Amino acid sequence: MVEESTATALTAYSLQDRTLRAVPFEKATLNYLENIGCPKERPFSLSLQVLRELLLLTREPSLYSAWSIYSTVLTEHPEMIVVEAITAGRVFTIIYDLFQVWKEPKISETELIIANAFKDIDEVTAIYTQRYRQELQVIVLLSIERYDDDLMYKLLNIEYDLQKENRDPLLAFSYIPRVYIDKRDILHPNALLIFER
Amino acid sequence: MAEFFVHLSQARHNESLAEYLLDKPYYDWAITACFYSAIHYFEARLFIEYTQNDKKHSETSIPLDDKGEWIYTPHRWRERLVHNHFSRSTWISFRNLREASELARYLSYYPKRLKVVFKEIPSYEIFQPKNAQHSVNKDLQIMKKDLRVELGEFLHGLEMEKSDWLKASLVIHKLLDNFSSKEEILQQGKAALRQFLSRGEIDFFEQHLRSKGYEFK
Numbered sequence: 187m188v189e190e191s192t193a194t195a196l197t198a199y200s201l202q203d204r205t206l207r208a209v210p211f212e213k214a215t216l217n218y219l220e221n222i223g224c225p226k227e228r229p230f231s232l233s234l235q236v237l238r239e240l241l242l243l244t245r246e247p248s249l250y251s252a253w254s255i256y257s258t259v260l261t262e263h264p265e266m267i268v269v270e271a272i273t274a275g276r277v278f279t280i281i282y283d284l285f286q287v288w289k290e291p292k293i294s295e296t297e298l299i300i301a302n303a304f305k306d307i308d309e310v311t312a313i314y315t316q317r318y319r320q321e322l323q324v325i326v327l328l329s330i331e332r333y334d335d336d337l338m339y340k341l342l343n344i345e346y347d348l349q350k351e352n353r354d355p356l357l358a359f360s361y362i363p364r365v366y367i368d369k370r371d372i373l374h375p376n377a378l379l380i381f382e383r
Numbered sequence: 384m385a386e387f388f389v390h391l392s393q394a395r396h397n398e399s400l401a402e403y404l405l406d407k408p409y410y411d412w413a414i415t416a417c418f419y420s421a422i423h424y425f426e427a428r429l430f431i432e433y434t435q436n437d438k439k440h441s442e443t444s445i446p447l448d449d450k451g452e453w454i455y456t457p458h459r460w461r462e463r464l465v466h467n468h469f470s471r472s473t474w475i476s477f478r479n480l481r482e483a484s485e486l487a488r489y490l491s492y493y494p495k496r497l498k499v500v501f502k503e504i505p506s507y508e509i510f511q512p513k514n515a516q517h518s519v520n521k522d523l524q525i526m527k528k529d530l531r532v533e534l535g536e537f538l539h540g541l542e543m544e545k546s547d548w549l550k551a552s553l554v555i556h557k558l559l560d561n562f563s564s565k566e567e568i569l570q571q572g573k574a575a576l577r578q579f580l581s582r583g584e585i586d587f588f589e590q591h592l593r594s595k596g597y598e599f600k
Contacts (some may be wrong), residue, residue: 320454333483333509335517342475342482349466358459361482363509 296352300324301381303344309337311364313381322355325377330363387430387539391532394423401519411487411507413515417523418484421477424523425461428530431539432556473529476522483510483518534558537565541591554584572599 297315304310304326312327330337338361345359397420404413426441433439441461445453455463458481466474487506538558543551557579562568568576569592576585592598 319452320448321459331509332511333486333514335479335483335514335521338479338482339475342478343471345478346466346471346474349463356455356459360485363486 294322296322296355296357297378297380299352300348300357303348304341305381307337307340307344309334310341310381311383312379314377315380316377317355318358320356321358323358323360326359326361328361328363333363387427387535390423390427390430391536394420394427394532397423398519398523401515401523405512405515405519409507410510410512410515414480414487414510414518415484417515417518418480421480421523421526422461424527424530424532425465425477427532428535428559429464431535432559433552469529473526476525480518480522480526483514528563531559531563534562534564534568541588541595543587543591546591547587550584550587554580554588557584558588569597570600 300315301313304313309329310326311329314325314327316323316325326341328337341361345357349357397416401413401416401420404410404416407413429441430439437443441464442457444464445455445457445460448454453460462474462478462481465477486509489506535555538555543554558568561579562571562575573585573589576588580588589599
């Protein structure tokens with residue numbers, strides 16, 4: 187059994203030379219790391235949650251770098267993920283993430299911006315994307331079981347700004363209440379999971 | 384593709400059905416009727432503003448890609464036009480009507496592609512009376528106000544395009560952009576019009592106002 191302290195902080199020490207030291211983090215990212223209590227000097231000790239948060243930083247040029255770290259950890263050091271996942275009781279979630287990374291590693295900047303824009307809305311449980319002709323279709327799954335106009339106004343306010351700022355690809359949003367039995371039924375290979383709560 | 388009054392009467396017919404259904408257990412269809420009313424109000428506005436060119440119907444102005452295929456679906460293009468030319472609140476109301484009505488009719492657009500297994504419940508159970516009330520009394524009214532439907536109807540009734548369609552088009556475009564009602568134009572008079580219209584356009588407009596029995600106050 188892994189000790190609590192080991193499990194809550196995923197040590198990225200073994201990655202330091204190849205990834206963390208090489209990543210040109212911007213000031214916003216460094217401020218973020220400082221705000222969450224990370225020491226300024228590398229190597230950092232990052233939890234998986236922090237890596238996820240880094241991935242979702244708004245308009246940050248190092249998004250791809252963060253994604254690169256995340257992918258590296260997931261693909262080259264699955265034992266670290268499993269250690270944390272077992273302790274956190276999230277084995278299936280993490281393994282599913284791992285599967286997604288191997289299968290579809292190319293998440294675009296637009297998709298990261300979309301995920302970041304919706305992540306603070308509690309009722310958003312997952313976001314999938316898929317390409318159709320010139321559109322990037324964005325399917326936002328919601329936890330609600332009844333249509334909620336107030337929630338829709340919040341979501342559409344976010345979409346308004348995303349539509350204003352993104353003309354390529356064309357964004358086509360769809361919001362689906364929890365009218366399906368289980369989101370694990372959503373397994374089409376062309377649909378990419380870009381956010382999951 | 385219809386003309387101004389055809390769009391307007393279809394919009395009102397659909398709105399009237401939505402209102403009729405408000406106290407009936409068909410909330411989903413009230414919402415859907417609202418969405419189709421909103422489409423016709425929007426198309427009526429396009430028609431009066433762009434009477435003489437391809438922009439008068441949303442479907443004839445959809446941009447094409449290199450292969451000559453539509454870049455947008457008609458619904459998406461209409462949403463883009465609303466986004467580009469009207470307020471944030473109008474766009475949000477229009478999108479909300481579409482989302483709700485599509486959910487009401489299909490549950491969603493993507494079940495087959497995503498292989499979502501849906502609960503065995505009919506779509507109308509997702510909606511409550513308050514959702515239909517919201518569609519009729521809020522979303523559709525926000526759209527109508529911003530589209531300036533009443534003013535459009537008044538300007539169209541002056542039949543300015545029969546004497547000079549180009550000048551009529553310019554005058555209508557400027558008046559719809561800068562005034563919210565017939566009363567506002569008539570009360571503020573020529574002084575207000577001079578900010579947006581040339582002397583010739585004001586004379587042209589006044590001539591048609593008088594021919595229909597209206598005067599500036």
